[in-house]
Structures are given as structure tokens and as C-alpha cells.
Amino acid sequence: MMPTCPLCASDDTAFYHRDARREYHHCRRCALVYVPPAFRLGREEERAVYDQHENSPDDPGYRRFLSRLADPLCEQLAPGARGLDFGAGPGPTLSVMFEEAGHPMAIYDPFYAPDESVLKREYDFITATEVVEHLFQPGRELARLVALLRLGGWLGLMTKRVTDREAFTRWHYILDPTHVAFFSEATFQWLADEHGMTVVFPAADVALLQKGFP
Incomplete structure (x- = not known):
């Protein structure tokens, strides 16, 4: 029996790909490609991978990378x-860039900044760069973020996108064992429609969703 989709909870899913380590399934409703629960890392294994990240606001290359979302x-x-x-990670940088541009920022990360009080406020915009591909329950987490946005607010997401099945089998992005949810343009369009939002794609790995007005 195929596991239900972790984004839209549909059971209209199918096998998509298998490599030496794990399987990937595809949702026919929202087009998410995802790793079934049996192949996910445990919390401590996941944390060990993130601890190896060395991102910093002092790194010009990392700033250029994040500017693909920050600028638009x-x-x-x-x-x-x-x-x-x-999902600010061990070396928050995007928040620093927005603060330098005059935008007060809060940060949240389940491992490195786990203060959930910031998830009880409203925001004009929320960012998640290289985050959604790590989410075990992206449907629940993204719905929570949308609920924190004021009307007219923006949700900025950065993640590499699925293009087709053949390219997926050769894709370096699936080699990271913490990457378990893979979005396509169609998936982001489904997400926008589901939450009454509009979506634009200013870069190949960036999606900006705006919360609609009643």
C-alpha cells in the first residue's frame, strides 16, 4: 500500500524511482515527489548532517546565493x-540581509533556534530557503506558515525543482539523505491554489507566493 502524500494527504500516489538507498513516490494530485517514512533519517542522524553546514553572513558567495530570493x-x-x-539553520544569514534592508526579522529553526513563541505572531513575509525539501510533513508546516501571514503577505521559498522523471534519476539533489520532499512548478501552483494565493517564479529555484485578499 502506497503511503499518502505528505503535502496534500492524497492516496492517489505511485512509485516514481528507486536508488541504492531509498524509494521515491509521486502524488498525482499535487505532483510532489517524496520519500516514504520508512526511508527517512532519525532526528539525531538528521541533526548530524546539518551540523556539517558552515554557512555564515560573512560568506559573500552564500549571500549571492540567497540574493536570488532576497532581491525579488x-x-x-x-x-x-x-x-x-x-529554518534559519546554524548560521542565520538571510535574516541579517533583510535586517540590513530595514526589515525587522525573527528566526525559527527546530534544531538551532527552537523558540516556538515566534510561531504565534503575524508577519508581512516569511522566508524558507533550502528548507521545504527537508520537511517530513510539508502540508502541515506550510499551512502553519500561511496562517502566520497577514493578508497580502508573502511566502518566499527556495528549493530546486523537479523537472521530469528522467532528470530526477540523475539529479544530485536527491543524494542528500535529508532531502525528502521535491517540489515542481506544478506543486507550487497546487499549493497556491489550495491556500488562495498567487505564485510567481523569479528564479529557477525560487517561488514567491502572495496571500490573497478576501
């Missing part, structure tokens, strides 16, 4: 708009 999102924000960087 900043163009949409009013002066002083308040944001949350979700």
Missing part, C-alpha cells in the same frame, strides 16, 4: 515590513 522579495515589501526566517 525585497522589491515587493513595504518599508519596515516584518519577517520570519523559518
Whole structure:
């Protein structure tokens, strides 16, 4: 029996690919490609991988990487708009970049900044860079983030996108054992439609979703 989709909870899913380590399934409803629970890392194994990351706001290359999301999102924000960087990691950098641009920021990370009080406020924008591919329950987590946005607010997501099945089998992105959810443009369109949002794609690995007005 195929596991239900962790994004949309549909049971209309199918086998997609298998490599030496794990399987990948595909949801026919929202187009998410995902790793079934049996092949996911445990919490301590997952943390050990993240502890190897050496990102820093002092790294110009990392700043350039993040600017692919930061620059187009900043163009949409009013002066002083308040944001949350979700999944900030061990070396928060995107939040520093937005603060330098005049936007007060909160950060949250389940391993490195686990203060859940920041998940009880409202924000003008929320960012999650190289985060959604790690989520075991992306449907629940993304719905929670959308609920924290004010009307007209922006959700900025950065993750590499699935293009087709053949390319997926050769894709370096699936080699990271902490990557368990793979989004395509169609998946982001489903997400936007599900939450009454609009979506634009300013870069190959960036999606900006705006929360609609009633």
C-alpha cells in the first residue's frame, strides 16, 4: 500500500524511482515527489548532517546565493515590513540581509533556534530557503506558515525543482539523505491554489507566493 502524500494527504500516489538507498513516490494530485517514512533519517542522524553546514553572513558567495530570493522579495515589501526566517539553520544569514534592508526579522529553526513563541505572531513575509525539501510533513508546516501571514503577505521559498522523471534519476539533489520532499512548478501552483494565493517564479529555484485578499 502506497503511503499518502505528505503535502496534500492524497492516496492517489505511485512509485516514481528507486536508488541504492531509498524509494521515491509521486502524488498525482499535487505532483510532489517524496520519500516514504520508512526511508527517512532519525532526528539525531538528521541533526548530524546539518551540523556539517558552515554557512555564515560573512560568506559573500552564500549571500549571492540567497540574493536570488532576497532581491525579488525585497522589491515587493513595504518599508519596515516584518519577517520570519523559518529554518534559519546554524548560521542565520538571510535574516541579517533583510535586517540590513530595514526589515525587522525573527528566526525559527527546530534544531538551532527552537523558540516556538515566534510561531504565534503575524508577519508581512516569511522566508524558507533550502528548507521545504527537508520537511517530513510539508502540508502541515506550510499551512502553519500561511496562517502566520497577514493578508497580502508573502511566502518566499527556495528549493530546486523537479523537472521530469528522467532528470530526477540523475539529479544530485536527491543524494542528500535529508532531502525528502521535491517540489515542481506544478506543486507550487497546487499549493497556491489550495491556500488562495498567487505564485510567481523569479528564479529557477525560487517561488514567491502572495496571500490573497478576501
